[in-house]
Amino acid sequence: MSIAPAALPEAEAPILPFTVTLIIRRFDPEVDEEPHWQDFDVELYSTDRVLDALHKIKWEVDGSLTFRRSCAHGICGSDAMRINGRNRLACKTLIKDLDISKPIYVEAIKGLPLEKDLVVDMEPFFESFRAVQPFLIPKSAPTPGHEHTQSVAERAVFDDTTKCILCAACTSSCPVFWTDGQYFGPAAIVNAHRFIFDSRDDAAQVRLDILNDREGVWRCRTTFNCTDACPRGIKVTQAIAEVKQAIMNNSAKK
Amino acid sequence: MSSQPTETQAPTRRRKPRPAGTLYRGDITGLWSWVLHRITGVAIFFFLLVHILDTALVRISPAAYDAVIGTYKTPIMGLGEVALVGAIAYHAFNGLRIILVDFWQWGTTHQRLLSWIVIALWVITMAGFVPRHLISVFTGQ
Numbered sequence A: 001m002s003i004a005p006a007a008l009p010e011a012e013a014p015i016l017p018f019t020v021t022l023i024i025r026r027f028d029p030e031v032d033e034e035p036h037w038q039d040f041d042v043e044l045y046s047t048d049r050v051l052d053a054l055h056k057i058k059w060e061v062d063g064s065l066t067f068r069r070s071c072a073h074g075i076c077g078s079d080a081m082r083i084n085g086r087n088r089l090a091c092k093t094l095i096k097d098l099d100i101s102k103p104i105y106v107e108a109i110k111g112l113p114l115e116k117d118l119v120v121d122m123e124p125f126f127e128s129f130r131a132v133q134p135f136l137i138p139k140s141a142p143t144p145g146h147e148h149t150q151s152v153a154e155r156a157v158f159d160d161t162t163k164c165i166l167c168a169a170c171t172s173s174c175p176v177f178w179t180d181g182q183y184f185g186p187a188a189i190v191n192a193h194r195f196i197f198d199s200r201d202d203a204a205q206v207r208l209d210i211l212n213d214r215e216g217v218w219r220c221r222t223t224f225n226c227t228d229a230c231p232r233g234i235k236v237t238q239a240i241a242e243v244k245q246a247i248m249n250n251s252a253k254k
Numbered sequence B: 001m002s003s004q005p006t007e008t009q010a011p012t013r014r015r016k017p018r019p020a021g022t023l024y025r026g027d028i029t030g031l032w033s034w035v036l037h038r039i040t041g042v043a044i045f046f047f048l049l050v051h052i053l054d055t056a057l058v059r060i061s062p063a064a065y066d067a068v069i070g071t072y073k074t075p076i077m078g079l080g081e082v083a084l085v086g087a088i089a090y091h092a093f094n095g096l097r098i099i100l101v102d103f104w105q106w107g108t109t110h111q112r113l114l115s116w117i118v119i120a121l122w123v124i125t126m127a128g129f130v131p132r133h134l135i136s137v138f139t140g141q
Ligand code: HEM
Pocket: A220, A221, A222, B034, B037, B038, B040, B041, B042, B044, B045, B046, B048, B088, B091, B092, B093, B094, B095, B096, B098, B099
């Protein structure tokens, strides 16, 4: 097109990529005894995310780099990792929000067994999740042809904890979980909270009894690491506090 | 080759290493306030243990008690007392904050503010105590 260039605004400078250094904690169970750090320089745009940087490395530099991701849009909960010392989703961490004058440190989340590079064994995490019975347990069936009804106010009580995507960012940011892998951890408590405070559910007491355990809510030391780490902005520590209070109020009534 | 490794050939499964890596970047109003709370709690516990033992000495031998207490009246112990008061003041204020966070919903949503209040109260307490105490330690009254 002959007229196109003249029509472009003159001041529009081309958007240039810049070099960012990532230092990634690598571990190959077949050769390494211990995890080790490896540097990568990648060309990125400020609109890129840490996940894009990892893709660039995997696709263009070193195909052996191993990490989990699926949706790439903060929904599936696959790519929680420790970015510059804090648990974040790689797909929700923009390069422009990080200080790129320094290298970006990327490592696996802490407290779960390391499988390879940025991949950990999530099984202990899901085991705790399953243990709190994270599904609706109503005592009675709704009247035929109808559903269990709930008012807006009743729904609002547990709205925050419905948002969890089970990424494990919270549980693996918890210093109690790091040293005591038996602790249920914030995510399991968040998902218990979601049903304990659901007016349609009738098994709150069962879940409160499960969490009123040595390794239950009382392990929580309110460090707020989980609240800071949650990519869904769930007030995790508050949810745990509400479960603690529900346990105390119930046993006080007896 | 398609030969499968037999049971005996299979490498012994190594214990999966837990990643160590960087120090978790917690917040001073969160992770580190708890770390400090535990450190000060344990420190106060050991102080009290020693303190109960040395005070109990007075029942065994007043002379020995005087001798032990006398060794405390040194500038180094004076500085130690600053650390002790600092630890107790922090643990007490922060302990009240934890109680508020545990029992009061407003506390969990405003815990950052509460933590800064704890730090401010601690600074005020120390500003009141440290100058007077050090003057009495180093001028001998
Ligand atoms: C001045 C009054 C005190 C208050 C208000 C207070 C408050 C608290 C609270 C609320 C906790 C629970 C922390 C948590 O849930 O994470 C705690 C823990 C603790 N306190 Fe105190 N405390 C006081 C005095 C003491 C004394 C005199 C000692 C030593 C004998 C002590 C040693 C400890 C220890 C070792 C912990 C465990 C820390 C942890 O598990 O994180 N505290 N304190």
